[in-house]
Amino acid sequence: MSLSILVENLQKNFRIRKKSGLFKSVFSPEYFDVRAVDGVSFSLKEGERVAFVGPNGAGKSTTIKILSGILHPDGGRVEIGGFVPWVDRKSLAYRIGTVFGQRSQLWYHLPAQDTFELLSYAYDMSREDYLSRIKMLVDAFDAGDIVSKPVRQLSLGERMRCEIIASLLHRPKILFLDEPTVGLDVVSKGVIRDLVKKASDEDGTTVLLTSHDTGDMERVCDRVIVIDHGQLVTDKPVRELRSGYIREKIITLAMKEEAISLTMNGVRLIEAVPHQLRVSVDTSQISVEAVLQAAMKLSSLQDITVEDPPMEDIIKEIYAGSFV
Amino acid sequence: MIKYYHFARIAFGDHLSGRLRIFTRYLIFLLLDWVMIAMWDLIYKSGYGPEQISVVDMGWYMAFSQMMFFLSPRLFIVIDSDVRSGNVGYFLNRPIPYLWMRLSEGIGALFGNLLIYYIVSVPFLYWMIGEFPSTGWFGIIAVMGGLVLASVLHLLFQILAGLSTFWTNDAIFIYHSYQKFCLLFGGIYVPLALYPGFLSGEVLKFFPFASMVGNPVSLIFAPSLVGFFEVLALQIFWLGFVGFGLSAFYRLCLRKVEVHGG
Numbered sequence: 001m002s003l004s005i006l007v008e009n010l011q012k013n014f015r016i017r018k019k020s021g022l023f024k025s026v027f028s029p030e031y032f033d034v035r036a037v038d039g040v041s042f043s044l045k046e047g048e049r050v051a052f053v054g055p056n057g058a059g060k061s062t063t064i065k066i067l068s069g070i071l072h073p074d075g076g077r078v079e080i081g082g083f084v085p086w087v088d089r090k091s092l093a094y095r096i097g098t099v100f101g102q103r104s105q106l107w108y109h110l111p112a113q114d115t116f117e118l119l120s121y122a123y124d125m126s127r128e129d130y131l132s133r134i135k136m137l138v139d140a141f142d143a144g145d146i147v148s149k150p151v152r153q154l155s156l157g158e159r160m161r162c163e164i165i166a167s168l169l170h171r172p173k174i175l176f177l178d179e180p181t182v183g184l185d186v187v188s189k190g191v192i193r194d195l196v197k198k199a200s201d202e203d204g205t206t207v208l209l210t211s212h213d214t215g216d217m218e219r220v221c222d223r224v225i226v227i228d229h230g231q232l233v234t235d236k237p238v239r240e241l242r243s244g245y246i247r248e249k250i251i252t253l254a255m256k257e258e259a260i261s262l263t264m265n266g267v268r269l270i271e272a273v274p275h276q277l278r279v280s281v282d283t284s285q286i287s288v289e290a291v292l293q294a295a296m297k298l299s300s301l302q303d304i305t306v307e308d309p310p311m312e313d314i315i316k317e318i319y320a321g322s323f324v
Numbered sequence: 325m326i327k328y329y330h331f332a333r334i335a336f337g338d339h340l341s342g343r344l345r346i347f348t349r350y351l352i353f354l355l356l357d358w359v360m361i362a363m364w365d366l367i368y369k370s371g372y373g374p375e376q377i378s379v380v381d382m383g384w385y386m387a388f389s390q391m392m393f394f395l396s397p398r399l400f401i402v403i404d405s406d407v408r409s410g411n412v413g414y415f416l417n418r419p420i421p422y423l424w425m426r427l428s429e430g431i432g433a434l435f436g437n438l439l440i441y442y443i444v445s446v447p448f449l450y451w452m453i454g455e456f457p458s459t460g461w462f463g464i465i466a467v468m469g470g471l472v473l474a475s476v477l478h479l480l481f482q483i484l485a486g487l488s489t490f491w492t493n494d495a496i497f498i499y500h501s502y503q504k505f506c507l508l509f510g511g512i513y514v515p516l517a518l519y520p521g522f523l524s525g526e527v528l529k530f531f532p533f534a535s536m537v538g539n540p541v542s543l544i545f546a547p548s549l550v551g552f553f554e555v556l557a558l559q560i561f562w563l564g565f566v567g568f569g570l571s572a573f574y575r576l577c578l579r580k581v582e583v584h585g586g
Contacts, residue, residue: 014582070413070581093419103414114334121327122420 004081004174004206005044005067011075012037012062012230036062037073038230046173049200049207051217051224051238055319059230060210061100064178067208068098081173094123097167097205101179105163106151112162113147116169123170130169137165141195157188164192168199175200177209181216193219214311226318234318241314247284253277253295254303262298267291280309327420328428335432339397346440353394353441354448360386360513361452374518381545382515383453388467388541389512391441393503395475396482397433399426403486404495413581423483423574430479438475442468459547466547470540473559477536480566487573490580511538515545532562 018030037059044050054060065071067078069085069092078085083092098105106115113134120130138144143165146158154162160180167175177196181189197220200207209216217224217238224241226233234241250270258274266285271278281291288306295301308314340346361383368379377385403426406412415422446464450456457463485499492498506512509523510533516525528534539555 065413068417070416072579089416090419093417096417098414098417100414103411105414110334110338114338118331118334119418121330122418122425124327124419 002046004046004048005042005208006079007043007063007067007076008041008078009076010037010040010063010066010073010078011035012059012066012071012073035230037066039076040227040230040232041076042225042232042235044206044208046206047200047204048223049197049221050209051221052208052210052227053212053214053217053224053315054210054227054233056212058228060227061178063227064098064176064208064210068096068176069093094170095172096174096176097170097172098176099160099163099167099178099180101160101177101182104151104159106159106166108152109150111148111150112143112154112165115151115162115166116147119166119169125170133169133171134165137168140198141165156183157185157191160184160188160192161195164195164199168203168205171203172205174206174208177207177211179211180209181211181213189213189215190219196220214315218311226315228319241311247282248309249281249283249288250307250309251279251281251288251291251295252303252305252307253279253299253301255295255299255301257299260295260298262291262295264291264294328424331420331425331428332432332435335429336436339433339436340439346437349394350440350444353390353445354452356390357387357449358452360390376517377515377545378458380453380455381457381459384449384457384464384544385515385541386513387445387449387453388471388544389510389537391445392471392474392478392537392541395434395437395441395471396478397430397437398482399430399479400482400486400495400499402426403483404489407486407489407495408493410582416578416581421574423487423570426486427479427483430482431476434475434479438472457544459544463544463547466543466552467541469552470543470555470559473556473563474536474540477532477559477563477566480563480570481532481536484566484570484573487570487577490577506533506537509533510536511542515542517542530558532566535559535562 013033013035015031016034017025018032019025020030024030040059040063052060052063062071066073067080067085069089072086080092081095083095085092106112107118110118116134117130120134125133138147141161141164143158143161146154147162151159151162164180175196180196181192184192193216196207196209199205207220209220211217221238223235223237225235254276256275259272260277262269262277262279264286266282268280268282269277270280277295279291281288292304364373364382364386365379367373368382373379373382403412406415406422412422415425481502482499485495485502488498489495509528509531511519511525511528516529516534516538519525519528525538529539535555535558539558543551543555
């Protein structure tokens with residue numbers, strides 16, 4: 001499988017004007033640099049789906065904007081399917097699709113179907129190709145009732161479905177999704193995630209997705225790249241992030257006894273309600289098996305559940321530097 | 325080119341769907357015409373009107389010179405808003421240059437306005453002025469023909485003003501400054517032929533401002549094929565010149581695109 005995206009030592013600074021007095025700001029303004037991306041390197045193979053996560057201000061969106069040709073970097077090397085994004089903007093445009101959750105790329109005052117039609121001309125699609133493709137996408141995204149409404153009258157979830165249709169219209173090889181589920185309700189998030197995954201599976205589209213929602217990365221992506229302060233923190237497959245990085249298991253015990261006390265090194269109480277106990281086990285100190293054996297000695301267990309901690313907690317720990 | 329045609333076509337339909345906006349703008353145009361026609365009527369009645377131009381011809385001149393500014397959509401506001409909000413950046417990853425995309429949309433809306441203003445204005449102006457110009461329908465058609473490229477040139481200047489937001493953070497004052505130049509040197513309130521000696525109309529007519537207003541609208545006084553093609557040739561020259569400059573300016577602007585991370 002060949003490389004789809006190659007990023008080496010990417011750097012980007014933003015020049016910000018210092019706030020100063022009226023006279024100084026007019027005649028001698030001062031500036032300072034904010035380093036948004038600081039030497040990030042990674043690569044994506046064709047068809048890979050990768051989550052690009054990090055706290056606010058980590059440099060995720062800036063990186064995506066550089067990769068999609070919107071911003072010029074200050075240093076480093078980027079190749080997207082053999083093109084340098086900010087140099088070969090037009091050629092690259094035919095090969096990528098972008099969705100920015102916080103911005104609409106649709107024409108706000110027009111019905112979404114007019115935007116699709118305009119984009120089909122912009123991407124030089126033949127009429128037959130456009131008509132068959134839009135029918136397929138509108139059916140797949142169940143958007144038949146919404147595409148004739150002006151975009152400004154759509155709900156956020158409806159608009160996001162139209163944004164993704166617009167981004168997939170020209171069969172892009174690479175899809176950049178910048179917080180595509182931001183502000184959506186649980187149902188809409190699920191729909192968007194499933195549709196993106198399905199579209200990627202069917203067309204072999206490479207997906208690079210930024211999100212604060214760990215559900216996006218778990219449901220859509222196979223790999224997670226975490227950045228913070230413009231630097232790469234970790235780059236792992238999602239399952240490895242769970243198994244390799246997790247030194248904690250959550251055990252929920254349902255028992256006949258009203259309460260038991262499970263005081264052991266490496267075991268932390270999360271919740272105790274009558275006939276139920278929920279504890280966190282640090283597996284570097286004590287095994288899950290040892291905890292269960294101790295619990296069986298103390299009680300008549302009726303049910304046992306062993307879980308990984310939520311992905312959100314894992315990511316929080318990574319941000320906090322615990323796993324670096 | 326076909327893709328630009330379709331952008332213009334969809335903008336044409338979209339523009340015509342804004343009926344209230346078109347109606348109020350047209351009402352303002354008529355009010356302005358009424359004021360200008362009444363003002364010149366008073367000047368002529370006071371005995372200060374220029375002898376070489378009749379009050380009727382002057383009325384038609386004033387109406388058409390005002391019309392030019394109403395024919396084009398206010399594109400500089402759209403571009404100013406795109407630049408200030410950072411939206412301009414999100415158009416860059418499409419295989420159609422933002423500059424020509426907005427111009428196509430502007431031309432689409434312009435043709436919507438041409439349709440309305442040209443059809444509706446002639447009876448209204450006839451009603452306000454009371455007579456057709458001395459050159460008859462030939463004069464009216466010549467002016468209408470000359471105002472098409474004039475309005476496209478005006479669109480290019482509007483785009484220039486809009487893109488200046490990259491530096492000034494506000495296109496309005498740039499646009500207003502440009503409009504003052506048009507008022508001064510374009511022959512909007514007085515035909516270029518009546519300009520005083522120190523502002524020679526013979527020189528000013530070669531300026532782009534005159535190509536947008538004074539030159540095409542002056543065809544109402546003495547329309548001729550030669551005169552029409554002279555006006556057209558100068559407009560084409562300025563379209564090429566300003567279009568080339570705009571293209572270079574746009575490339576400069578692209579370096580200023582800054583869309584901060586989310």
